[in-house]
Amino acid sequence: MTLTLYNTLTRRKEPFQPIDAGNVRMYVCGPTVYDYAHIGNARPVIVFDVLFRLLRHLYGAGHVTYARNITDVEDKINARAAEEGVPIGELTERTTKQFHADVAALGVLPPTVEPRATEYIRRRDSKLDMVRLIERLVQRGHAYVAQDHVLFDVASMPDYGRLSNRSLEEMEAGARVEVAPYKKGPMDFVLWKPSKAGEPAWPSPAGIATPGRPGWHIECSAMAGALLGEVFDIHGGGIDLVFPHHENEIAQSRCALGTSVMANVWMHNGFLQVEGEKMSKSLGNFVTIHDLLQEWPGEAIKLAMLSTHYRQPANWTEKGLIEAKRTLDHWYELTADAAEGAPLCADVLQALQDDLNTPQAIAALHALRSEAAKGAKPAAACLKASARLMGLLQLDTGAWKAWRPAALAIDEGKVEALIAARNAARTARDFKEADRIRDALTAMGIGLKDAKDPATGEIVTTWEVKR
RNA sequence: GGCCACGUGGCGGAGUGGUUACGCAACGGUCUGCAAAACCGUGUACCCCGGUUCAAUUCCGGGCGUGGCCUCCA
CATH class of the missing domain: 1.20.120 (Four Helix Bundle (Hemerythrin (Met), subunit A))
Structure with missing residues (x-):
């Protein structure tokens, strides 16, 4: 039995064949660090951890490289930092730590490498970085400079849209967005944009004098290229990333590097609803991993998540x-x-x-x-x-x-004392008193289990918090 | 408006052109002082309408419903 994976690129299941069985390479889009990760963010983390473990089993633990990035440069981050009145670095540092604590509690393996976007804007070493990618795209005629922006010229790529299975005409017809006047084509997207005062800024590529910052998609192209090579095995993420994020990653990487694919297999996990409803802050059903972990052990969260196939829509209850x-x-x-x-x-x-x-x-x-x-x-x-x-x-x-819930409002010593009293009553065959104590515990939300020790025949009473 | 998924028993959720999913709940039993837990056993399904077929929950078409993308998003 060989490993078979559904490939979004071909829309079918295919036998998995690594480029190099000695080093199987997988990239998964990680979080943008501006707030607690929610249960929807946990899905790819959990799903691709299972794949990582499976690949390690099949190819050997030392023969799989799993990269999952931290996006620490993004306009949402800037906005949140301004809102909180804290430096950007402080917000991203804090949120990254929260994320690490959350996923550790979920019991997932750390990825082999966890690059941060800001480390791949301009590098001192010779690794691929965003600025180098952008320069190459401009040189090769796939990108152009307009009003201090660098834009990807979508028309320069004949099979743009292959991953999301849509043609340029379709996209342009369906577009509801106002097109910035400096764009050559309406679907052209930003590789680099100028920064205003107060926004994070780096020296710009392509001869632009104004300092700027990268567009959203270019970071993954740079990090994946730098760490996994020009073409690698598996690229994963949520299904909402298929377009535009992954489509644009593919466009950037392939056009800059001159390759026919970026990754051989593209995998996408399905969306998640909460109690049958769309998860949103306004509905008040926004569930963070952090909050769940106060009440549930990490493995329970993981098992609940894995009881639905990863491509299927999931109902979180x-x-x-x-x-x-x-x-x-x-x-x-x-x-x-x-x-x-x-x-x-x-x-x-x-x-x-x-x-x-x-x-x-x-x-x-x-x-x-x-x-x-x-x-x-x-x-x-x-x-x-x-x-x-x-x-x-x-x-x-x-x-x-x-394991106990974080906010367990139960005095464990008192529970143990009551159980001892009940067992004393039982030994004395005062079942009325024993049942009274059990009812009292039930009222406190405690459920009892009497089990016989198989070796000694002694009755052992255990308890748990009923939900 | 364009593109794309999904719709299975009370609930969650796999899968298949003809044969048991599985789990939870329910019901019956064993155990227990009685319960709980555990164990054994039982029942219930494939959104609607057409079509293809000897046979469709499974393939095709249409409809309805839910969700996703097209704009930040797992």
Whole structure:
């Protein structure tokens, strides 16, 4: 079974063939750091982490390079910094740290490299940077200078629009935007623009005297080219990036470097709704990763996310989180003393190799759960190993059980005391009192479980917060 | 207005031209002092209308609905 991936460029699933099996290269568009990342931002982070893990499994951990950028130069950042009255660098530094904390808590692997856009505007070393790319585009006749801007000349690229599957005529017909008067063609986009006082600025390329800053798309072309080479294997991101961002990245990279493709495979994750509605600040259902992590363990968020196939539209719900958390509780329980390093479940691997069919992989994990529940030790070990391929069951069971919501308004000592009192009443066969205490705990939102220790036959009572 | 996805049982969510997805919930049972948890078992589906076919939830066309892009956006 070989890895098959859906390629937006060809609109079908294709067998994956790396350019160099010794160094498989993937680029994923990372966050613009001006605010907390939301649950929609978490989707590509989680999805492409699974792909990263799978590629490491298939080609060897040292043979995959995964680049995910930090966009730290952008007009939204400038606006937010001005709004908060803080220096831009302070805002991007703080937001980057928040992002790192969030994704670490989600239990995803750090990418191999995490370049920042500002490091690739003008470099002192010989690596590709934005200014060099822009100069080359101008030299090759794919870009022009107008009123201190550098614009990409879309008409100079015959197959512009191939990724998003639209023709120039279509786009121009459908355009609802006012076209800046200095553009030669209405779809031409900005590679470089002049900065006003107070805006971040670098010396401009192409003989422009006014200092300026890069357009949005050029950073990814520069970073991907510098770190992964002129042509690489996989480029990923959200489906909303297909146009214009990825289309324009392709145009810049190919026209500047003279290549026929930028990346061989283009992958896009679907959009996400919250409780069946569009996520928006005005609806009040804007969910940040940071907020979710106050109430849910990272792996529950990850499992909830992976229970929908990455290309499918997803509905983010609390019910889904509850389900994911309970599933993991169960899996952790069953794998508490499972051996490490068991062979992977073939069904899980096969599902993942079929365009990351995580729901099917999860179904295979449920089958293992079922066997493990009957006492099959190898199944439990296989469950642990296979779940880890997806970045699940990474903690030890004790650490998982010890997790508590950040704002847990429960006095654990008091709970333990009540449980001890209840058990004393039970031993004395005073079930009326025992049930009274249990009801009191239920009213506090605590659910009890009485289990027999299989070795000693002793009753062990555990508790959890009911949701 | 142009382009593009998606629409599966109470809910979430895979998949397939004819055969069990899976999970949660529900129901029945085992266990339990009673519960909970766990385990065993059961039921329910493929948006509408046409077409192709021996056979369509699965292919094609139309409709309706939801969402995305065309403008910052995962």
